[in-house]
Amino acid sequence: MKLQSAILRSLPPAAIPNGTPIMVGGSSTKTAGFDPSTGTVTLADAVAASSVSFRISPAAPSRLARSWNQWPNNLNNNLLVDDLGFYIWKFTTVLSDSTIRYPSMRIVDSSDAGSQYIGWAYDRSENYFDMTQSSDHTNAQFQSNPTRYYDTAFCFDERGDTFGEGNSGDITAGSGHISNWSSACFFSNQPGSGATTYTGGYDGGSYASRFASLSSDGTVANTNSNRVQNPDLVASIAAPASALSSTNKATVYLSYYDAVLNSVMLRTGSVGPTKTIGGALGEKGTSDSAPWDTAGAITIAGPSSTKAHAGQYSAIALDPVDRTTLVAVWYESSTRTLWYSYNTKPTDSTEASQWQAHAVSIDSNFAGWNCDVTVDKAEKVHIAYYRSSTGDLCYAYLSNYSSTSPTVVTVDSYLSVGQYLRIGTLYDGTNYVPSISYYSGTFASTSASVKLAYRADFSTLRDGATNDQFTGAWEVQTLPCSNTPKAYNVGLGYKDFGSGTMSSVLGYATDTTLEYAYKK
Numbered sequence: 277m278k279l280q281s282a283i284l285r286s287l288p289p290a291a292i293p294n295g296t297p298i299m300v301g302g303s304s305t306k307t308a309g310f311d312p313s314t315g316t317v318t319l320a321d322a323v324a325a326s327s328v329s330f331r332i333s334p335a336a337p338s339r340l341a342r343s344w345n346q347w348p349n350n351l352n353n354n355l356l357v358d359d360l361g362f363y364i365w366k367f368t369t370v371l372s373d374s375t376i377r378y379p380s381m382r383i384v385d386s387s388d389a390g391s392q393y394i395g396w397a398y399d400r401s402e403n404y405f406d407m408t409q410s411s412d413h414t415n416a417q418f419q420s421n422p423t424r425y426y427d428t429a430f431c432f433d434e435r436g437d438t439f440g441e442g443n444s445g446d447i448t449a450g451s452g453h454i455s456n457w458s459s460a461c462f463f464s465n466q467p468g469s470g471a472t473t474y475t476g477g478y479d480g481g482s483y484a485s486r487f488a489s490l491s492s493d494g495t496v497a498n499t500n501s502n503r504v505q506n507p508d509l510v511a512s513i514a515a516p517a518s519a520l521s522s523t524n525k526a527t528v529y530l531s532y533y534d535a536v537l538n539s540v541m542l543r544t545g546s547v548g549p550t551k552t553i554g555g556a557l558g559e560k561g562t563s564d565s566a567p568w569d570t571a572g573a574i575t576i577a578g579p580s581s582t583k584a585h586a587g588q589y590s591a592i593a594l595d596p597v598d599r600t601t602l603v604a605v606w607y608e609s610s611t612r613t614l615w616y617s618y619n620t621k622p623t624d625s626t627e628a629s630q631w632q633a634h635a636v637s638i639d640s641n642f643a644g645w646n647c648d649v650t651v652d653k654a655e656k657v658h659i660a661y662y663r664s665s666t667g668d669l670c671y672a673y674l675s676n677y678s679s680t681s682p683t684v685v686t687v688d689s690y691l692s693v694g695q696y697l698r699i700g701t702l703y704d705g706t707n708y709v710p711s712i713s714y715y716s717g718t719f720a721s722t723s724a725s726v727k728l729a730y731r732a733d734f735s736t737l738r739d740g741a742t743n744d745q746f747t748g749a750w751e752v753q754t755l756p757c758s759n760t761p762k763a764y765n766v767g768l769g770y771k772d773f774g775s776g777t778m779s780s781v782l783g784y785a786t787d788t789t790l791e792y793a794y795k796k
Contacts, residue, residue, distance in 0.1 A: 364796045365755060366773075370783075371415070371790040375401045378425065379790060380440075381767025381783030384432035392771045394781065394792060397430035397440040403474075405442040410465040413438075418463045419476035419484065421446050429507035433526045434516035437465055439509055439547070441530055444477040445490070445501030459486035460504040462530065462557045464547050483551050485559040487543060488573075491536070500535045507532040508591045512599045520549040528557060529602055529622065531576065531592040539578035540586045540606045544623045555623075574622075576604055576631045577615070584608055584615040584635040591648045595677060597655055603677050604631070605659055607644030613637055614644030614661055618677045636680050638672045641665045646694065651677060652701040652708035660687075660712045662694035669694030669714055669729065673737055687729050687750050689741040691718035698768035702778055707734050713768035713782045715761070716754075723757040726766055726784055728795075755793055759786035767792075 379398040395408035396415055402424035409416050413436070421444035429441040443460035458477030462485045470481020480486050491499040511528040518524055525548040534541050545557025553559065556572030577586040587609035595601040602622035606615055617635040621627040638644070642665035649659045657674035659682075668689040672682045688694065697714035711730035719725040729740065733749040740750030767783035773794060783792040 363753060365793045366796050367758065367791060367793045369789045369791050370396065371400075372788065373400060373790060374788050376785040376790045377402070377762070378428045378764055379767065379783065379785045380428045380430040380765060381769065381781075381792065382431050383769030383771050383781060384434070384436045385770060391436075393432070393436055394769065394771065394783070395430055395432055395438055396783070396790070397428040397442060398785065398790065399425035399428060399442070405440075405444075405461075405463075405476075407440040407442075407463055408438050409467065410437045416467050416471075418442075418467050418471050419444075419461060419481075420472070420474050421458055421477040422474065423458070423501075426502045427505055427507055427532075429509040429530065429532075431509040431511050431528075433511040433513050433528075435513060435520075435526075437511075437526060437547070439464055439511050439526075439528050441504070441507045441509060441532075443490070443502075443504050446477060458490060459560075460488040460490070461485065462487050462528075462545070462553060464553055465551050480559060483553075485553045485557060487545075487557050487560055489560075498536055503535050505533040505535055506589050506591075510592055510594050510602075512594055514599075522548060524548075527623065529592055529594070530557060531590050531604060533586065533588050533590055533606075535588075537578065538586055540576040540590045540604075542574045542576050542592070542602075542604075542622065543572065544574075572625065574625055574628045574631075576617070577606055577608065577635075581632055583632045584613075584617070584637075585610055587644070589645055589647050593649045593651050595651050595655060596653050601677055603649055603651060603657060605638070605644070605647045605649045605661070607647060607661075611640065612642045612644075612665075613640045614647060614659075614672075616649070616657070616659060616672075616674070616682070634678070636682065638682050639663065639670065639684055643670065646697050646714075648697055648699045650699050650701060650710075653703070654708060656708060658699055658701055658708075658710045660694075660697050660699035660710075660714075662697065662714075667692035667694075667717075668741075669697070669712065671699075671710065671712065671731075673710075683737050685737060685739045685749075686742070687712065687740040688714075688727070688752050690744045692716065693718065693727065696763060696765045698766060700768045700770065702770050702780070707731075711768065711780055713766040713780075715763060715766055717763070720763055721760060723760050724754050725763075726755045726757060726761045726782060726793075728753050728755065728768075728780060728782060730780070753795075755782065757786070757793070759788050759791065761786050 377399040382395050384393050393413040397407045400406050405419040405425050407418045423446035425442045425444050440463040444458040446458040464483050468482030468484050470476040490503045508531045513526045515524050525546040528545050530543045543556035545555035577584050585608045587607035590606035592604045601620050603618045617631050619630040643663040645662045645664045647661040659672040663670050669687045671687050672684045693716045695715045699712050701708040716725050729752045732751045738749045762785045769781045770778040779794040781794045
């Protein structure tokens with residue numbers, strides 16, 4: 277049996293000699309080999325364990341009489357004074373394809389769905405938008421275009437129905453007409469009539485809608501092939517256990533940065549039993565005179581906002597208790613500030629002023645690149661973001677969605693870490709434990725670039741790292757990937773794989789695959 281941990285790569289080459297007595301969980305065995313270049317420990321016997329705690333036997337050589345896990349690595353962890361935990365990760369290939377770009381992974385965790393499903397949206401071969409379909413929760417082609425797709429978004433509702441967003445950047449140069457350009461599209465449930473044509477972004481089709489052109493007014497001057505940036509989707513249904521009907525529809529919320537209008541936008545729509553898409557996510561057509569930017573779209577932050585303006589990064593989440601209140605975080609590029617706000621009536625355009633009225637500054641100094649937010653079932657707000665000025669992964673906590681007093685801590689700070697992140701919470705019987713999946717830019721194009729951090733100390737909320745040194749307040753793990761992850765969002769969710777315990781699941785694209793890994 278082999279175990280691998282990135283932290284072992286900093287240990288001395290002779291740290292674990294062959295034949296060293298060792299305890300793995302509750303089983304006694306011996307080491308059969310240690311490769312410091314890969315951080316791989318080979319055990320003499322097969323053992324079944326999920327979390328593996330190692331202790332070197334006192335009978336080992338005198339220089340190993342103390343636990344070897346107390347040795348500092350003199351880089352970012354000089355506090356290894358407890359047992360070093362080895363966590364076994366299981367890797368699953370979803371698709372063997374080296375062309376996957378912009379993956380978005382979510383997991384439905386509602387009992388109303390009948391089971392737990394892992395879902396995806398992604399760009400494949402630069403010309404195809406694939407997504408998980410509702411009927412059997414397998415991935416299928418939903419659209420194709422002559423030019424690559426950019427940022428994608430994906431979500432489930434509580435029933436397990438699927439929704440996605442993708443936009444191809446295809447523009448017929450100099451045409452000057454919306455009908456000759458692709459569109460930002462919203463997708464519902466299953467592939468429709470435009471799924472297999474090569475011009476789906478132009479022509480639309482069933483179970484899909486062209487909700488926005490790549491131009492704001494039909495002119496080349498006001499066009500951006502990557503107009504809809506960093507989209508985020510959430511969905512909810514009033515009565516998940518009941519059948520869809522004209523009064524029991526899924527409400528879907530889409531936030532994104534509009535690169536043409538320099539605004540953080542919110543569009544809400546509904547999907548009923550016929551899968552027809554309504555509201556501001558509905559079909560807008562291809563006429564040059566179509567109201568692409570005013571038909572139901574709400575501005576969260578823009579050039580004329582009264583308090584907080586816009587930037588490239590944003591994210592949203594629903595309060596899981598009232599399933600109505602929507603919270604949002606976004607980066608303001610002009611002041612380099614991360615903002616938070618909420619809206620108790622997000623589908624009502626007359627209540628759009630709530631976004632500015634409730635806006636709270638979370639952090640500044642280039643804080644808020646790659647931000648995400650979630651609300652736990654105790655209605656506490658958890659925010660993760662990358663502070664580019666220091667290259668750190670940061671976390672902010674609000675005691676409720678209307679709080680104006682965030683607590684901010686640094687989670688991981690060694691070198692450059694915290695890009696392409698997601699945040700979630702998992703209840704451990706006492707606390708809602710926040711965990712963050714993220715990418716380490718320092719280790720880009722290596723197999724050690726995907727990481728997971730989760731809070732370990734609940735006596736007080738404190739930094740997980742100070743002056744690049746871990747404090748032990750947060751546990752930080754580097755996934756022992758065999759393939760090389762790409763620099764796109766690292767999805768996060770939780771799933772029971774048959775053990776009776778929920779495991780953290782991270783989903784990402786690599787140089788050869790689309791894959792997910794979970795901690796056994």
